[in-house]
Amino acid sequence: MPALPRRRLEKVAINMTPMIxxxxxxxIFFMLTLNIIAPEGDFDVRMPLGKSAGQPTEDLQVPPIKVRLDAQPDGSLASIRVDGRPVEGFSELRQLVAGLVDDAGASAGDxxxxxxxxxxxxxxxxxxAITAVSGRIDDGRxxxxxxxxxxxxxxxE
Amino acid sequence: MTRKTTGPSTVENDMTPMIDVTFQLITFFMFVLNFSEAEQDERIQLPASQLAKPAEGVLETPITMQLTATGGVLYAGEIVPVDQITTPLRREREIIVAAGKDPKQATVIVRADGRASTGDVQRVIRACQEEGFERFALRAHYEPE
Known part of the structure; x- marks a missing residue:
């Protein structure tokens, strides 16, 4: 039986140019469409129709804390009042609400x-105002x- | 004197590392590509807050209400006055009901400009409530202090 001719190993050169x-x-497409957007976040609020009309819900034990924000004619903030008491700025509002939450103790969630x-x-x-009353950051927490x-x-209106 | 001529030699570069790096770059840009831009609009400058929580997962049947500084609601690429928002809201509600879902479970994302009047925002919220929506997400830019 005649031996098969040994084929020499050939180096196949692939043309890389089209792929590159x-x-x-x-x-370039992905670089140009890259759009760095500042992250956005939400404040989740549950508001059924009855609630915003100022009607208290049945399970409400404590009257709500009333925060009044007055505007100047140009729309900027004129004054803040909590249950009728004037408050200087949002940081004081946060301190005051933090005090109320601490006083409420276990029922703070209500x-x-x-x-x-x-x-x-x-x-x-x-x-x-929502930022000031909904939470505070303490030691990064x-x-x-x-x-x-x-x-x-x-x-x- | 004859010089030995050398034929045109081809210098073969090893392309593998370059292609590796390029694929890495493509993968990176594909991942950072943000597809949720569609609901964002540069006409609205959100107020900043350090406590705005990034949404956990995808919201179920979200409806986005975008309120401009001048008091119009951006809906389907057009500016609708606040007092005429009921018609598109009713349509949204019908779509949700037709899909067998409850409007009470749908979330209305309120993307209002920081310069918009609070009263207009409240009127939009009120219009949504009248159509049976209860869950609202007030959107803000997250800005750590």
Whole structure:
């Protein structure tokens, strides 16, 4: 039996150019569509219809803490009042609410807060107020304060 | 004098490391590509907050209400005045009900501009409540202090 001719090992050169072209195109596409967006977060609020109309729910033991935000004609914040008492700025509001939460002890989870804002108030102030009352950061940890937040019906338009 | 001529020699570069790195880069850019941009709009500048929690997982049947600084609601690429928002909301509600879901379980994401009037935001919330929505997520930029 004649021996098969031994084939020499041939080096097959693959043409890499088209692949590299495509890969670079892809890379440029993804680089250009990259859009760095600041992270967004939510404040989850549960508001059935009855609640925002100022009607207390049946299981409500304590009256809600009423936070009033007054606006200046240009929409900026004029004053903050908690249950009628004037408060200087959001940091004092946070301290005051933290005190109320500590006093409430175990029933702190039932505390409810009602935001009463002027119609023309800039919405950013509402978020600042919600930030101030819903929690505080202590040593890098979040301590939750008030979870139930409602809105009073809008005052004069 | 004759010089020994050498033929045109091809220098073969090893392409493997470059292709490796390029694929790594492509993978990186594919992962950071953000597909949720669709619901974001540069016309709205969200207020900043250090406590805004990034949404845990995907919200069930979210409806996004985007309120501009001038008091219009961005809906389907158009600006709808606040007092006419009921019609599109009713449509959203019908879609949710037709899909066999409960509007009470749907979350309304409120993306309102920081300069919008609080009263307008409340009117939008009220309109949503009248259509049976209860869950609201007030959206803000997360900004650590």
């Amino acid at each position: 072209d495509v890969v670079f195109q892809l890379m 505390l409810e807060l009602e935001l009463d804002c002027d119609y023309d108030l800039d919405y950013a102030n509402v978020i600042s 979040l301590i939750e304060m008030i979870k139930k937040i409602t809105f009073a019906p809008p005052s004069a």
